[in-house]
Amino acid sequence: xxxxxRDVISALDFSRAxxxxxxxxxxxxxxxxxxxRILDYARGRLMATVFMEPSTRTRLSFxxxxxxxxxxxxxxxxEAATSRAKGESLEDSLRMVDGYGxxxxxxxxxxPGMAEKVAEVxxxxxxxxxxxxxxxxxQALLDVYTIWRELGRVDGVTVGIMGDLKxxxxxxxxxYMLSLFDGVKIWYIAPDPLQIRPEVVERVEGRVEYSxxxxxxxxxxxxxxxxxxxxxxxRFPDPEEYExxxxxxxxxxxFLRKFRKxxxxxxxxxxxxxxxxxxxxxxxxxYFEQAVNGMYVRAALVKxxxxx
Amino acid sequence: xxxxxRDVISALDFSRAxxxxxxxxxxxxxxxxxxxRILDYARGRLMATVFMEPSTRTRLSFxxxxxxxxxxxxxxxxEAATSRAKGESLEDSLRMVDGYGxxxxxxxxxxPGMAEKVAEVxxxxxxxxxxxxxxxxxQALLDVYTIWRELGRVDGVTVGIMGDLKxxxxxxxxxYMLSLFDGVKIWYIAPDPLQIRPEVVERVEGRVEYSxxxxxxxxxxxxxxxxxxxxxxxRFPDPEEYExxxxxxxxxxxFLRKFRKxxxxxxxxxxxxxxxxxxxxxxxxxYFEQAVNGMYVRAALVKxxxxx
Amino acid sequence: xxxxxRDVISALDFSRAxxxxxxxxxxxxxxxxxxxRILDYARGRLMATVFMEPSTRTRLSFxxxxxxxxxxxxxxxxEAATSRAKGESLEDSLRMVDGYGxxxxxxxxxxPGMAEKVAEVxxxxxxxxxxxxxxxxxQALLDVYTIWRELGRVDGVTVGIMGDLKxxxxxxxxxYMLSLFDGVKIWYIAPDPLQIRPEVVERVEGRVEYSxxxxxxxxxxxxxxxxxxxxxxxRFPDPEEYExxxxxxxxxxxFLRKFRKxxxxxxxxxxxxxxxxxxxxxxxxxYFEQAVNGMYVRAALVKxxxxx
Numbered sequence: 069x070x071x072x073x074r075d076v077i078s079a080l081d082f083s084r085a086x087x088x089x090x091x092x093x094x095x096x097x098x099x100x101x102x103x104x105r106i107l108d109y110a111r112g113r114l115m116a117t118v119f120m121e122p123s124t125r126t127r128l129s130f131x132x133x134x135x136x137x138x139x140x141x142x143x144x145x146x147e148a149a150t151s152r153a154k155g156e157s158l159e160d161s162l163r164m165v166d167g168y169g170x171x172x173x174x175x176x177x178x179x180p181g182m183a184e185k186v187a188e189v190x191x192x193x194x195x196x197x198x199x200x201x202x203x204x205x206x207q208a209l210l211d212v213y214t215i216w217r218e219l220g221r222v223d224g225v226t227v228g229i230m231g232d233l234k235x236x237x238x239x240x241x242x243x244y245m246l247s248l249f250d251g252v253k254i255w256y257i258a259p260d261p262l263q264i265r266p267e268v269v270e271r272v273e274g275r276v277e278y279s280x281x282x283x284x285x286x287x288x289x290x291x292x293x294x295x296x297x298x299x300x301x302x303r304f305p306d307p308e309e310y311e312x313x314x315x316x317x318x319x320x321x322x323f324l325r326k327f328r329k330x331x332x333x334x335x336x337x338x339x340x341x342x343x344x345x346x347x348x349x350x351x352x353x354x355y356f357e358q359a360v361n362g363m364y365v366r367a368a369l370v371k372x373x374x375x376x
Numbered sequence: 377x378x379x380x381x382r383d384v385i386s387a388l389d390f391s392r393a394x395x396x397x398x399x400x401x402x403x404x405x406x407x408x409x410x411x412x413r414i415l416d417y418a419r420g421r422l423m424a425t426v427f428m429e430p431s432t433r434t435r436l437s438f439x440x441x442x443x444x445x446x447x448x449x450x451x452x453x454x455e456a457a458t459s460r461a462k463g464e465s466l467e468d469s470l471r472m473v474d475g476y477g478x479x480x481x482x483x484x485x486x487x488p489g490m491a492e493k494v495a496e497v498x499x500x501x502x503x504x505x506x507x508x509x510x511x512x513x514x515q516a517l518l519d520v521y522t523i524w525r526e527l528g529r530v531d532g533v534t535v536g537i538m539g540d541l542k543x544x545x546x547x548x549x550x551x552y553m554l555s556l557f558d559g560v561k562i563w564y565i566a567p568d569p570l571q572i573r574p575e576v577v578e579r580v581e582g583r584v585e586y587s588x589x590x591x592x593x594x595x596x597x598x599x600x601x602x603x604x605x606x607x608x609x610x611r612f613p614d615p616e617e618y619e620x621x622x623x624x625x626x627x628x629x630x631f632l633r634k635f636r637k638x639x640x641x642x643x644x645x646x647x648x649x650x651x652x653x654x655x656x657x658x659x660x661x662x663y664f665e666q667a668v669n670g671m672y673v674r675a676a677l678v679k680x681x682x683x684x
Numbered sequence: 685x686x687x688x689x690r691d692v693i694s695a696l697d698f699s700r701a702x703x704x705x706x707x708x709x710x711x712x713x714x715x716x717x718x719x720x721r722i723l724d725y726a727r728g729r730l731m732a733t734v735f736m737e738p739s740t741r742t743r744l745s746f747x748x749x750x751x752x753x754x755x756x757x758x759x760x761x762x763e764a765a766t767s768r769a770k771g772e773s774l775e776d777s778l779r780m781v782d783g784y785g786x787x788x789x790x791x792x793x794x795x796p797g798m799a800e801k802v803a804e805v806x807x808x809x810x811x812x813x814x815x816x817x818x819x820x821x822x823q824a825l826l827d828v829y830t831i832w833r834e835l836g837r838v839d840g841v842t843v844g845i846m847g848d849l850k851x852x853x854x855x856x857x858x859x860y861m862l863s864l865f866d867g868v869k870i871w872y873i874a875p876d877p878l879q880i881r882p883e884v885v886e887r888v889e890g891r892v893e894y895s896x897x898x899x900x901x902x903x904x905x906x907x908x909x910x911x912x913x914x915x916x917x918x919r920f921p922d923p924e925e926y927e928x929x930x931x932x933x934x935x936x937x938x939f940l941r942k943f944r945k946x947x948x949x950x951x952x953x954x955x956x957x958x959x960x961x962x963x964x965x966x967x968x969x970x971y972f973e974q975a976v977n978g979m980y981v982r983a984a985l986v987k988x989x990x991x992x
Contacts, residue, residue, distance in 0.1 A: 128450065146453070356471055363475075
């Protein structure tokens with residue numbers, strides 16, 4: 069694979085062959101880790117994690133991934149406790165981190181497109197772990213890896229992505245990565261003001277079949293996968309509208325049992341009210357596995373980027 | 377010892393034989409660490425630390441313990457900088473951590489009884505490092521280990537536990553662990569509104585002899601150990617009452633020197649005004665040793681739980 | 685070298701010979717790290733980092749330094765998430781950390797002179813990583829190391845130190861370390877109310893030649909090094925005075941190009957407006973190298989203190 073030394077900024081930075089190779093490598097690492105717990109691939113290698121915005125899952129799963137590979141991780145620290153409070157620019161902060169010579173930098177920050185700029189000034193490969201509402205390519209990797217593991221294929225699947233599609237980076241990166249495969253159908257399920265951004269569908273146009281709806285009930289029986297995301301109150305101009313709509317974007321076991329077929333249920337987590345705990349015990353609930361898959365596929369990605 | 381893979385939720389989860397075995401192992405580890413600094417027992421093993429409430433001493437001593445054993449530690453990070461801010465439930469957060477496959481999870485959080493619930497959903501053994509006012513079993517381990525080291529025995533000792541006994545988890549866990557030994561006498565020294573909770577004395581009833589008092593002076597000469605804890609202003613309904621009582625629950629060198637016999641002085645730390653720095657230079661002051669003992673006995677516990 | 689086990693509190697704790705030996709060792713470590721990434725010198729050794737005030741650069745560069753040497757680092761954690769919030773004294777906190785047996789403690793805190801007090805109660809060697817406005821000796825080490833690397837010598841150089849000289853610890857420590865060398869000339873460039881503190885010039889009196897000025901333009905062509913630091917708005921009693929003066933203490937590429945000779949430009953970073961990004965592309969800009977030099981010279985210092 070040609071991933072050695074490469075920056076990962078967008079889900080579209082990967083070819084289909086690369087993605088599939090990463091999935092197979094994640095499967096092998098899963099077995100090796102089950103057997104030996106901590107491997108030797110990254111012995112003597114350093115990952116720098118820089119999270120300018122809160123994250124637990126992504127930060128921890130990259131950290132565990134690197135430690136499982138045998139490497140070391142140095143975290144930049146929570147933003148409040150750092151010089152960023154003194155007004156330093158993101159570029160300066162990252163140039164500093166890069167100067168200490170890490171083998172890979174994992175970066176989350178709030179400005180769309182900034183991950184790319186930072187990658188240009190850094191010698192180390194940069195992995196975009198979320199740049200505002202723009203992209204989160206390794207989330208897409210673990211999402212599609214989960215579909216691949218659970219359904220045995222990605223070609224031809226029908227995926228419903230539900231919630232606040234407008235402000236999320238998960239729906240965009242997931243759409244991009246699904247577009248690498250053949251015959252995928254996406255249902256974007258959201259109230260009109262929170263529907264998918266035009267630039268996202270433009271980029272997948274002609275490569276996936278997609279439709280929009282505001283009603284989950286109308287399409288759920290078509291879906292192989294229902295990907296639930298949060299609907300945030302603060303996004304609604306009118307709070308009454310929010311209260312009125314809330315119920316339509318909430319999934320619980322009783323609701324799901326009304327349909328002839330229940331798709332596998334995914335969620336990037338953390339969840340709040342939109343995905344009820346009653347769903348946890350259904351065999352279709354795959355979100356906890358999905359989170360764990362993140363560690364393995366990120367380990368695979370890091371291994372390839374380090375060329376080890 | 378049968379501690380391999382076991383959760384540690386309450387001080388009563390241990391038998392006397394297990395506790396004594398841990399103390400002896402702590403002594404052996406102390407010697408090995410003095411000689412070789414970092415050991416190999418936990419090579420390739422991972423500890424996850426999750427502190428949802430502030431802690432320095434407990435978090436650091438578990439961290440040093442694991443590193444001294446040769447293992448690695450991944451901290452969940454300060455709560456404010458995490459998805460918990462997004463409203464995720466504690467169970468979801470811990471299920472995620474557990475999914476990354478740590479060999480042991482050390483958890484502090486504020487809800488009494490919640491450590492047990494979390495332990496049920498986690499595959500990894502969970503060590504309760506404080507669940508609100510309820511329990512802090514490894515604090516009790518290091519407390520009783522300190523008594524055992526300093527006095528050469530635990531059977532038959534008389535221990536005064538002073539301060540806010542009602543709201544503290546230290547007095548309850550210490551009482552439970554002392555009740556594993558024979559002939560222990562406990563004096564609960566506190567103003568009436570802050571006396572020990574009924575359910576605590578019920579659980580030790582018939583296994584330790586205990587009495588309550590509000591006056592340290594009356595009982596100090598009987599004590600082998602005086603265990604000082606904080607008296608918190610915010611616990612008093614009447615602030616004037618607090619100011620009036622304050623002096624009676626404060627220990628300094630001048631006060632101690634008034635008595636024929638000075639017991640060994642312990643404190644879980646951090647201390648504020650209740651234990652004056654003038655005590656530090658007395659030979660009976662054992663609280664700094666007590667803190668250090670925490671690292672060794674926690675290392676012993678982790679070693680046994682990991683079965684290494 | 686006799687640095688083994690020594691505390692580092694002031695830039696004047698070093699002899700010239702020791703400083704030069706550290707620079708040569710930093711050069712050797714740079715080559716070894718380029719070749720092998722993580723070395724074995726500090727295998728089995730522990731560094732405790734305690735930052736009671738925000739820091740990114742210093743904390744990270746010590747952390748990377750220790751990891752590059754093959755050792756482990758345990759951070760005390762951000763202050764807000766610790767027992768310090770409960771009112772524990774700094775001495776008690778450090779006594780605790782010291783009790784866990786680290787091989788070296790790196791401490792930043794806000795009270796001038798407190799690093800020395802803490803060093804007295806700790807068994808482990810203590811490195812002062814900033815004690816309020818007082819000193820920051822390892823910053824001086826990396827500053828002078830940068831001059832030595834860039835100019836090939838320190839003797840006889842002329843250094844302009846500009847900005848808020850009164851409240852900064854960087855100008856004092858840098859002055860002290862420069863005074864170990866022969867024939868150094870220092871220009872202190874600042875508005876009168878922010879000029880260098882009298883006790884600083886008293887300590888270098890007779891060992892360096894120095895003058896004060898409020899005008900950079902008047903002296904810049906004399907300088908081999910221009911060391912820029914921040915001018916903080918909150919330091920000015922009169923905000924209008926600040927706005928009026930601001931331009932005189934700001935360096936950009938257009939300004940520099942007006943002079944016949946441009947000195948090398950240094951800055952402890954983080955920078956805000958006082959050092960414009962237009963300077964970054966000039967060959968004289970050395971502040972990013974300076975930051976990276978910090979990792980190597982700190983690695984050299986730690987190696988010597990540990991005696992490994």
